Amino acid sequence: MTTKVTCSFPVSVKMALEARVLRVCTVALFFVFSVCAVGHGRVKGFRRFGHVQRAQRGAPSEEQWFTQRLDHFNGADIREWKQRYFVNENFYKPGGPVFLMIGGEGPANPAWMQNGTWLTYAEKVGALCLMLEHRFYGKSHPTVDLSTDNLRFLSSRQALADLAHFRTTIAETRGLTNRKWVALGGSYPGSLATWFRLKYPHLVHASVATSAPVHATVNFPEYLEVVWRSLASENTECPLLVKKASDTLVERLKDPKTHDNITKDFNLCSRLQIQTEMDSAYFLETLAGNFMDVVQYNEDNRGFEGATGTNITIKVLCGVMADSSLGDPYARYAAVARLMMDTFSMKCLDASYTTNLRDMTNTSWDGPAAGGGRQWVYQTCTEFGFYQSTDSPNQPFTGFPLVYHVKQCADYYNVSAEQLAEAVAQTNEYYGGYDIRSSRIVFPNGSIDPWHALGITQDITANLPAVFIKGTAHCANMYPASSEDLPQLSLARDHISLILQQWLKQ
Template identity: 85%
Template sequence: MLPVSINMAFQTSGFPVCKFIACFLLALLAAADGRDKGFRRFSPVEDTKQKAVAQEQWFTQKLDHFNGADSREWKQRYFVNEAFYRPGGPVFLMIGGEGPANPAWMQSGTWLTYAEKLGALCLMLEHRFYGASHPTDDLSTANLRFLSSRQALADLAHFRTVTAAARGLTNRKWVAFGGSYPGSLAAWFRLKYPHLVHASVSTSAPVHATVNFPEYLEVVWRSLASENAECPLLVKEASDTLLQRLNDPTTYGNITKDFNLCSKLQIQTEMDAAYFLETLAGSFMDVVQYNEDNRGFEGVTGTNITIKVLCGVMADASLGEPYARYAAVARLMMDTFSVKCLDASYSTYLRDMTNTSWVGPAAGGGRQWVYQTCTEFGFYQSTDSPNQPFTGFPLEYHVKQCADFYNISAEQLAEAVAQTNEYYGAYDIRSSRIVFPNGSIDPWHALGITQDIAPALPAVFIKGTAHCANMYPARSEDLPQLALAREHIFSLLHQWLKQ
């Protein structure tokens, strides 16, 4: 999932394209030029053939589920796959997240393997304000008040109720699936609407909201060290060296060349330095989160860049000092994603993130997701812990973005995060028939359920795997424990559907 501040901001033909943090289908590695406050991802894929096969459809949805006097409606996109459905079978509902719903998930993925065995009808509902699901005329802060996990859960409930009645599925057992932020939604859907959803698979779900999330980078350290004990030490040395050079304007010309920046580096405020440092750290953060996950079927590029590859570059003494190797990693990422230069300007980011148009550079998900982190989740991956390899982007840097983009204060942010945990229960979820898979390599497991809460609330902690690994299609090179985890989750579903 889950989730935060912008990461790799690349410039291709004039428009910045930024990567952020996120998982699976949720947005399914969608593209948004600015978001990151939560779940890093890569670029979006829109496949018209897949749309046709997956039956793209539209559902009339309420704008505000919690105001009976507001009768406004809008069209929400969803997809249907009836290929495996057998009369009397269950209904599988895949929950979309902070980006466009990718119809590739209607053609491949572990949930479809389960659907084929169980005769399930498969539906996928896109999250409001993401992809093509536009509830309002623009993305103004006033309109974004209708963007929240609570409204999204109510969307799911209304969609489930109306669709079940229309298709004669009211008495069928519904199972919710989601990964990352949608994984949290899957758990919370079962928690808040137990009469509508029979069971949930809540993969890589950060169910505990927190303003400051330095543990993310602590897991990055451990994940890099699992490949090579020297790797995070070399990254830290490089990051520290870069920070020192940012304090000397005479080095800016060389830094611009070393990291192939789109314009000469200008550090005028602490936000400028923090944004640049986080942008570079984002390469490692992204790769660790998705290390060796089988995401190629989504149309995602860069799956060949793994922890092993990055640590190999950092260990290559022929490239020079660790600082030079760090720059080589940045260039490798740019080459991989076919971008001509790195945009490291916070002012550009600020401009893009405050553009409220649906065709704005951050409308792919960036402006929306950062808003959700400022009003519900936090998830800010700061460098406030000494036990991580980066430097220079503390909590204050992340919090100030909430004020810059939406005029939300630090106090309002803290209160919103507290309310989220109070409403959903954080780690102390009281429900049944929810399974919580997580991977040990994935930094988001630090905010997830990694030990059984109760027999009917089991955790599946998969050593050596990353974000949402169990959701991706199986392949021969999968770790044995990943294959066993998929089988165990299926056995739980099979058991629960008999109850």
Template identity: 75%
Template sequence: MALVCNSLQKYAAFVVIVLACVCFPCAAHYRSAHRRHEARLRSGVEDQWFIQRLDHFNGADTRLWKQRYFVNDTFYRAGGPVFLMIGGEGPANPAWMQYGTWLLYAQKLGALCLLLEHRFYGKSHPTDSRQALADLAHFRTVTAAKRGLTNSKWVAFGGSYPGSLAAWFRLKYPHLVHASVATSAPVHATVNFPEYLEVVWRSLAAENPECPQIVKKASDTLVDRLKDPKTYDNITKDFRLCSTLQIQSKMDSAYLLESLAGNFMDVVQYNEDNRAFEGAVGTNITIKVLCSVMLDSSLGEPYDRYAAVARLMQKTFSQSCINTQYESYIQDMSNTSWSGPEAGGGRQWVYQTCTEFGFYQSTDSPNQPFDGFPLPYHLQQCADIYNLSSSLDGAIQQTNEEYGGYDIRTTRIVFPNGSIDPWHALGVAKDITSDLPAVFIKGTAHCANMYPARAEDLPQLGLARDRIFILLQKWLAE
């Protein structure tokens, strides 16, 4: 044990913080990763409240609610555009009002910057997510009238699920939003998404071809050991579980396996994009760090290195242990209180996957490094948490019919995606038309272009930011 701990010290790296670009449809993955990447930078930014309609589609319904938003008018010049950042699957993060590439664009273009929280999340509580676009439309109309911005050109920004909303906002309300930047946006809904883990394999292999092979050996070993109850005490100690491992059903083992695979999924998705900001403290674990651990034979067999990664993640994020009890997870997720343990976003987002998007990152493909959490495991959660037992196929078809999927048809949307980011498999990686361009950034991960530039950035990332700015300049002149 001492050898392992001492060996891991050399893998510490940079500071972690992610603002709002989050997309974690797998339940266990959401639970761990979203908490790791929730920034706390709120200095100097005040909550503001917009009186919103509860039901935009029923004129007889006069009920109202308060929707949270934030404002940065530092760069605004009379006649300039309005930038609207769309909140997503977690509390709206006011740090976006102080940091991010969009503020550089705002400074150059004299834009007013607004951030609107999604009605499902944070302090905004109505719960019909398909009305989120109508919320944006009403907010835009009323705010424009109050601030004298009716004739201004509005540009929507979003990353991950909010990136999808940014694209769909332009699609559904072209008279209200002039252009959109839809970063790392999964625009095609699908029940089963095994391609996510296929990209994880390729992203690990890009660092070292042996890396995903060692990960697969470790995962396979763990799957085999879970078949023998005599190994449970050792597994509990090796991975520092919060309680002695008990496997009473396939759901128990699947939840454990997904939780541990989530260490790799999370790091790959945000590789190098967890940026250091003022006042933040922590360590940035990258693909390079993970592969360094997995290829370090001094730590033992592949299984031992897999456990070492889990302990490194726990140490980095100050976790004394990890809870891998499926029953406990279901209990927390079934709590409908706004003060419940998963009310910050976990319960809401998984519900959206069960009713709108799917996106289940299953192990159903042979071309990926993990095993043990196939599609039925993900679908069973819809029944266990929300008592939803019907097929998702109809809901997925409805989503793609509503928004167009890959066949979106409108103008003035740019789709930035990173080649390392597993979500690019459901995004737009090639130009649809000259007015619906893709910006595919080789070697970068989820939402990389949204973060402030730094000296270590790949040249192609800087070029991508520049291209987006040039497109905005062109479109705002039209």
């Protein structure tokens, strides 16, 4: 499933590249900020760190633990569990506000407590900074395993109730009841920041909802349409070459005699086996994911001290696709796949749906998909959809239609297409989709980021402003400033800062 959303906490690139389950924020071999992590379909959002290093702001933050109810909506259920959180008091001034960074679909990364634009804002206004890890991700384990029966306690509504109880209790114990609280998040956590202000206005004074997909939808073909336009912005021929390569591969997959060559061309871990449409769709989506991930996080400056990253950008991929010395477009497509594997030190590519199914149905906290994949895809099957299908003619890939994504819900969790559709409808009914009736929420989005299609890109009211940043990717405004930043990105960060300062005076 491809459900990218991403500005969240860390996940493994191995999961991002192999399972492509959480493209969000974009999110555990290489860690990403789970504050912006929705993947390109499977909320892949599991982003990789950028290459620019940044100085850290203060000593590392130690993890702390907060007692939560397992089910906030059943008074008869008294079960409890421990939720992880982090604190940075370096900038706090008595009487100052409280900034609450919301965790998302991956482990909460304490690097956020030392880096990121939100700390610049906090320093200006004397804010106390907190970050709460999302239930069922990272070390926040409410149940003994990830069985489908236990995952029923994983939802955005339960997560918001966690935030509300955390905010209320911490405010009482730390003497912060009369302080103004600001919620922040990117990707899926950006949506949570929106809905926290919407559903608990008495607890949250304002929110910064970066790259937030606020509208749930089963089918999200617009994602790949933005990928086409983003590739074309670098070179108009680039998406055409990608499409030609993808179409060629689809034709070759129909002939079993070509499978040995395809196995070699893409350096697969085992001989390509195409026994069902799910096998071919998973393979094709895995390869398309190379382009989807790079577009989603293009030049977003995720680098921090001690982080391992890459500077592979749209420009790099389109350069490979335009290099005729590598052969025809199909050969260049294979070269892109090998480049990505080399970059992340992957010896081979496991593109087997059978392996993926085994991993995704492993319910252990030690399982290969427990870093966020099994959990996030469950949320897409029971709340959001977000499936980046090839059902639109205006995109460069072939072979992974909506039916492929929906079938995974049945395979992993026994969720039917009808149940999925009803769940997505209920989500929009509960939160309002694009029709947000609230105040003091700012919505930054980047034009390169495919997730902006489900977000707010135009002002709703003067008190619900959009900050649409031309030429930037998923959650770019959340990362530290760089001398290489586009002028409009720098201006956007400053504009958001001024908006926050104004709201904190209200």
